[in-house]
Amino acid sequence: MATDSLAVGQRSLGDPAVGYPLWPPLTEGCPRTSTASVSYPVEVDYAYERVPDGLFGSPEATTARHGLDRWAPLLPPLAAPGLGEGGTPLVGLGGGVLVKDESRNPTWSHKDRLNRCTVSAALACGAPGVVVASSGNHGASAAAYAARAGLRCVVLTSPQPPPAVVSFLHAYGAEVLPVPVEARRPLMRRVHEEYGLHPVSSLTPTHTGHPFGAEGYKTVAYEIFGEVGVPAAVFVPTGYGELLFGVAKGFAEIRRLGLASAVPRLFSCEPAAGGPLAAAVRRGLPAVTVPVGPTDAYSIACQVGGYRGVRAIGDSGGEALLVADTELDEARRELARAGLWTELSAAAGLAGLRQYGADRFDGPVVCVSTSSGFKDIAVGTLRVPPPAPDWPTVRRRLESAPGS
Amino acid sequence: MATDSLAVGQRSLGDPAVGYPLWPPLTEGCPRTSTASVSYPVEVDYAYERVPDGLFGSPEATTARHGLDRWAPLLPPLAAPGLGEGGTPLVGLGGGVLVKDESRNPTWSHKDRLNRCTVSAALACGAPGVVVASSGNHGASAAAYAARAGLRCVVLTSPQPPPAVVSFLHAYGAEVLPVPVEARRPLMRRVHEEYGLHPVSSLTPTHTGHPFGAEGYKTVAYEIFGEVGVPAAVFVPTGYGELLFGVAKGFAEIRRLGLASAVPRLFSCEPAAGGPLAAAVRRGLPAVTVPVGPTDAYSIACQVGGYRGVRAIGDSGGEALLVADTELDEARRELARAGLWTELSAAAGLAGLRQYGADRFDGPVVCVSTSSGFKDIAVGTLRVPPPAPDWPTVRRRLESAPGS
Structure with a gap:
């Protein structure tokens, strides 16, 4: 997969004349245009003139129906194994x-499209894992892709994620640590620096992300x-x-x-x-x-x-x-x-x-x-009424329901 | 969609020589071969000789990538609107x-493939809605397809569905009634008979289903x-x-x-x-x-x-x-x-x-x-530890974690 990418470099969103090589990914945005108050992200640039003619045609093989792999020429190298992300109706x-x-999607949100790319970057960089600050979808998705790639994943989450989301965050074997919201970014930077974990969410004063x-x-x-x-x-x-x-x-x-x-x-x-x-x-x-x-x-x-x-x-x-x-x-x-x-x-x-x-x-x-x-935050908190033991009770409940 | 089906009738699984017209769906199995102790289901028979040549080839249009519609010739008439079910990786x-x-799938289980067909049957029969006995996936899926089709849905569920599943069962506007497990089938029959709701789960002593x-x-x-x-x-x-x-x-x-x-x-x-x-x-x-x-x-x-x-x-x-x-x-x-x-x-x-x-x-x-x-039953019951306020706490927790 990795060899199919036509990615040729990174380009500043702060000034399109400012370019960088593709590696390493500039996970703290554009160093030349960012200021103390505004961080400018970079984006990936491609050899557009070499995009294959049929890329946007109908997929020929059904095996290309799932996974970002179909679009590999216009993505950064997909080094991490996929989970059939994308292809949603x-x-x-x-x-x-x-x-x-x-x-x-594989973890039931759009974040899987992002994390296929960011965990691929971590793997390609030789990082031992990833670190992410997230209150839910982003963290669990990163955990899933990291697990599949055999990488460690540390998730710094909010002090009280929704009850069902706590199970979700822990499902893929990540190390999940609740931290105070205001401490999330500095602690994430520290985890990144001390353990060499690749950051897959933002480290900068205004958002740049990966x-x-x-x-x-x-x-x-x-x-x-x-x-x-x-x-x-x-x-x-x-x-x-x-x-x-x-x-x-x-x-x-x-x-x-x-x-x-x-x-x-x-x-x-x-x-x-x-x-x-x-x-x-x-x-x-x-x-x-x-x-x-x-x-x-x-x-x-x-x-x-x-x-x-x-x-x-x-x-x-x-x-x-x-x-x-x-x-x-x-x-x-x-x-x-x-x-x-x-x-x-x-x-x-x-x-x-x-x-x-x-x-x-x-x-x-x-x-x-x-x-x-x-x-959602309320999932798992609804209560059911006591069971209706007989037909008169069932009928009474149905006939008092709004849908009846 | 409905006119594309090649379904021609129902056939007994108890005796393949016993056939029935396609309508009405025999929701209590095969009346001729079933006994007091064993209920034989029926299956749908098709005009296989008329299956289009290209049906199993690559889908030509990307619009056929989702939904059972692509397979309409070999399914009962798909009268109810779809949700892009199937096409899973x-x-x-x-x-x-x-x-x-x-x-x-649309409600995150295989049951959506079934309910596209059963709710279609309810709609085609002119029923005002469906009734289903289910402790989770089947009930919520039926509720989703019924809601989309504009039909009423009554779900008779177990006395204590898992906490997250309670939210799921209620999500689509169905009338959800917990009933004792042993009373589920007779109460479902009663709801079916009294309100004319089409049964999309089994009514018989051994399982026949829809x-x-x-x-x-x-x-x-x-x-x-x-x-x-x-x-x-x-x-x-x-x-x-x-x-x-x-x-x-x-x-x-x-x-x-x-x-x-x-x-x-x-x-x-x-x-x-x-x-x-x-x-x-x-x-x-x-x-x-x-x-x-x-x-x-x-x-x-x-x-x-x-x-x-x-x-x-x-x-x-x-x-x-x-x-x-x-x-x-x-x-x-x-x-x-x-x-x-x-x-x-x-x-x-x-x-x-x-x-x-x-x-x-x-x-x-x-x-x-x-x-x-x-x-799952445990979703929503996990507790998170108190937030780690500073770097020494984060480091200590990470270095005592199994993944470190």
């Missing part, structure tokens, strides 16, 4: 609205394009903006390769309780830090923003939306009525679309749903 | 062992065949034997259509605490009832067996295995090390293979993993 809601259901991670998210765009062409818009649950950037870059590449003449407008959908990307866009800044109020959308409630999101919104002519928890809850109910149980954070894409109005688009609109309902 | 464990990861349900499971075989041809064996977590039968029938159809000259040997993998299928095979009976001892594999711990499993084992030259909870746990650990977190019951296929010995086969062996680890 679009599920229709009617009215031209399609849900990209990322809960069909330079290879967002590349994995490009495949969301490739898959959407393969099924419906270029949609009018894509609505994306947004925390640090890596998924948003990956989707934007994927469509930009499709246009660059001459396969399409336009890109979709990208809409970031952040919890209104925080919203660093919306604040940065509003203030015309590359990245800002904001206070975060109460919200149940823990997977995307971020204090710290990053420049990737600003670029995705700006380059695609999109907008930065803020959605309240009540809108998230309503969107989640709509998804459940359509047969999809999503994490509250995962419903942010649809919540953003419903706020903005689907009738403002001409053509299909895709809402990315990032994760399964099993990851 | 094979994940390699090394040594020619492949895991068919059914946790990638005649269209196991047809959905055939697609597991079709997909395996598309990726690796005919494997040497398939190991299947087994409760009532519907999945086992579906996989066996799918491969038998592939042979019947002249696409292969052999079928794989099928191995049922039941919890040793129960094992009605192993008992029936050992005693040469079509179906028996057994006591069930303690086991954490709640999804496949069945008192009641059914004739489908006996047929699948006999027709394929397979064997009926019993696996202890310790073997299930070891298999689950092996899967987690490979990056797959499965429900304990879902690890039964691999547990059976490890007991039987992978080196006894010449050619690839597939273990079906039916469901996600999120469905």
Whole structure:
């Protein structure tokens, strides 16, 4: 697999004239353009002129139906073994609205696309393992890919992850350590430095993350394009903006390769309780830090923003939306009525679309749903009533139920 | 979709000379061959001579990559809207062992293949909804498909489903009623009769289930065949034997259509605490009832067996295995090390293979993993230690951890 990649180097998002070799991955962003207050990520550059003609055609072999491997030329080298990540379906809601259901991934979130790439980087660098700061999906996904690659994984998590997520984080044999939220980044840096563990989440004052991670998210765009062409818009649950950037870059590449003449407008959908990307866009800044109020959308409630999101919104002519928890809850109910149980954070894409109005688009609109309902904070806390022992009790309960 | 089906009728498993029209689905098995002690299911018969030539070739359009729709000619009419079920990956464990990861389905278990078919039947029959007796995956899956189809769903569940599963069962708006285990079947019959809700689980003394349900499971075989041809064996977590039968029938159809000259040997993998299928095979009976001892594999711990499993084992030259909870746990650990977190019951296929010995086969062996680890009984009950506030604490915990 590794030899198929057309990746040729890293390029600064702070200044596209600033380039670096592909190795080592610049896990603290661009050293030349970053300042004390803003860290600029780097992205991966490719030999686009050598992309095989048929790459975006129908997959010939069914073995290529799963795994990022199909897209290896436009990804960093996939040194770590895959788990059949990606290849998720679009599920229709009617009215031209399609849900990209990322809960069909190996650890039931979009993060698997990122971690196939970041754990591959760790393996290629010869690191003995990875370290990640995460309150859920990112940590468990990194743990799964690290386990499969035979690497150690340390997860620094929030003091109280949701009950079901605690089981999830421990499922793959990672070392899981709850740490205070404000200590997460410095402790992660220390683990990285002392044990040589490759960092697969961000170490910098504003978010940069792993330079290879967002590349994995490009495949969301490739898959959407393969099924419906270029949609009018894509609505994306947004925390640090890596998924948003990956989707934007994927469509930009499709246009660059001459396969399409336009890109979709990208809409970031952040919890209104925080919203660093919306604040940065509003203030015309590359990245800002904001206070975060109460919200149940823990997977995307971020204090710290990053420049990737600003670029995705700006380059695609999109907008930065803020959605309240009540809108998230309503969107989640709509998804459940359509047969999809999503994490509250995962419903942010649809919540953003419903706020903005689907009738403002001409053509299909895709809402990315990032994760399964099993990851939610309330999972495991519901109580069942005592059993109904006989038919009169069953009948009484059914006839008093809202659905009767 | 509905018009694509080549289904022509129902045929008794008790006597293949006994046929019935396709409608109505015989949800209580074959009335002519069943006795007071054994209920024989019916299966669906097709106009095999009219199967399109290219059906088992590579999918031409990427839109056919998800959903049972691709296989519509060999399924009962798919009247209910789909959720992109099926199309799950094979994940390699090394040594020619492949895991068919059914946790990638819409509700994260194989049951979605069944419920696409059973809810379609309910819709086609004009029923106002469905009723199902289930302790987890089957109930939630039926609820999802019913919600999508706009149908009511009543789930009669065990008195104490696992904590995370309670949330799962309620996620799609179904009416969820815990009932005593011994009262489940009579109460389900009563709900069916009084409200006209279509039964999508079994109503009979030995298991028959819905005649269209196991047809959905055939697609597991079709997909395996598309990726690796005919494997040497398939190991299947087994409760009532519907999945086992579906996989066996799918491969038998592939042979019947002249696409292969052999079928794989099928191995049922039941919890040793129960094992009605192993008992029936050992005693040469079509179906028996057994006591069930303690086991954490709640999804496949069945008192009641059914004739489908006996047929699948006999027709394929397979064997009926019993696996202890310790073997299930070891298999689950092996899967987690490979990056797959499965429900304990879902690890039964691999547990059976490890007991039987992978080196006894010449050619690839597939273990079906039916469901996600999120469905397990212990999910949500793990506690995290207090946060590690500083580097010395983090270091001490990491250096005392088994992975360090």
